[in-house]
Amino acid sequence: GDAAVLVPAAGAGVRLGGDVPKALRELRGESLLVHAVKRAAAAASVRLIVVAAPPHLVSEVRELLTGVDADLVVVAGGASRQDSVARALAVVPEGIDIVLVHDAARALTPPELVDAVASAVRAGHGAVIPVLPVVDTIKRVDSNGDVAATVDRSELRAVQTPQGFRREVLVKAHAEAGGEHTDDAGMVERLGLPVHCVPGSELALKITRPVDLIIAEALLTAEVA
Ligand code: CTP
Ligand code: MG
Structure with missing residues (x-):
């Protein structure tokens, strides 16, 4: 492989709740982090994985x-x-020119999606994101709780990880x-550079709230993830 995958895993998981940081919560006997890293490691594009831990x-x-x-490095997250x-990007060695940024919380992301994102970068896109169509109707709501507008859903996409970059673009x-993103x-985008979309995967859902853990468990039980 020719790509590094950064796996931020240092979050607390406030919305999920529980006694341990979210990345260490288990799904069928294995932590979300191990699920995510194993699947990334199975992608042919991947040479190095850098995990940012609590x-x-x-x-x-x-x-x-x-x-x-x-090939794995663990650094302290921020x-x-x-x-x-x-912090993870800072330890990627010279000579690796494609960097993917993932989420430990997207534990069931298939290796095929990792390879698809890396391939699109290799094909010449400086920045690549996996996306899915939005299934719900989306409305803009004001501070009184009143609807201001219905947004045209056909032009919206839900964005997943891994997101792939030419190294120099991400650096x-x-x-x-500036600011938080x-x-x-x-x-x-803030730099005015193009970002290309590729099809995402329903298996790359972000485990955020308790219901997501139940869905992920069911996907594993059904042997689709
Ligand atoms: N993350 C991280 N360092 C932080 C915060 C988040 O590495 N300081 C990671 C999380 O571990 C997760 C990913 O970023 O894998 C996506 O973030 P999110 O789903 O928001 O996870 P948490 O921040 O842990 O959850 P919450 O926001 O509910 O506390
Ligand atoms: Mg968070």
């Missing part, structure tokens, strides 16, 4: 990942996802895009 759990996370067959990504985005592609 700072107080770096050695535990290293231990947890010893069984995974991959206070925001953006921070955690920056520039992190160095120059919920994804890395948003920082690239």
Whole structure:
């Protein structure tokens, strides 16, 4: 492979709840992080995986990942996802020119999606995101709880990870895009650079709330993930 995958895993998981950071919560006996890293490691494009762990759990996370067959580095994450990504990006060695930014919380993301994103970068796109059509009707609502408008859903997409970048594009985005961003592609957009979409996967759902853990469990039981 020729790509590095950064796996931010340092979040607390406030919306999911529970006693341990979300990335260490288990699905059928394996942590979300191990699920995510194993699937990324199975992608032919991947040469190196860099995990950003909760700072107080770096050695535990290293231990947890010893069984995974991959070139792996664990660093301490930061206070925001953006921070955690920056810390992981900082240790990617020279010579790796494609960098994918993932989420431990998208634990069931198939290796095929990782390869599809990396391929689109390899084909010449500086920034690539996997997207799905939005299924719900979306409305803009004002602060009184009144509907201001119905947004044209046909031009909206829900965005997933891994997001793929030519290394220099991601480095520039992190160095120059000010403020907080919920994804890395948003920082690239801020620079005025193009971001290309490829089809996402329903299996790449982000495990955010308790119901998502139940859905993920069901996907594993049904052997579709
Ligand atoms: N993340 C991180 N460092 C942070 C915050 C988030 O590495 N300081 C990671 C999470 O571990 C997760 C990914 O970014 O894999 C996506 O974030 P999210 O789903 O929001 O996870 P949490 O921040 O842990 O959840 P919550 O916002 O509910 O606390
Ligand atoms: Mg969060």
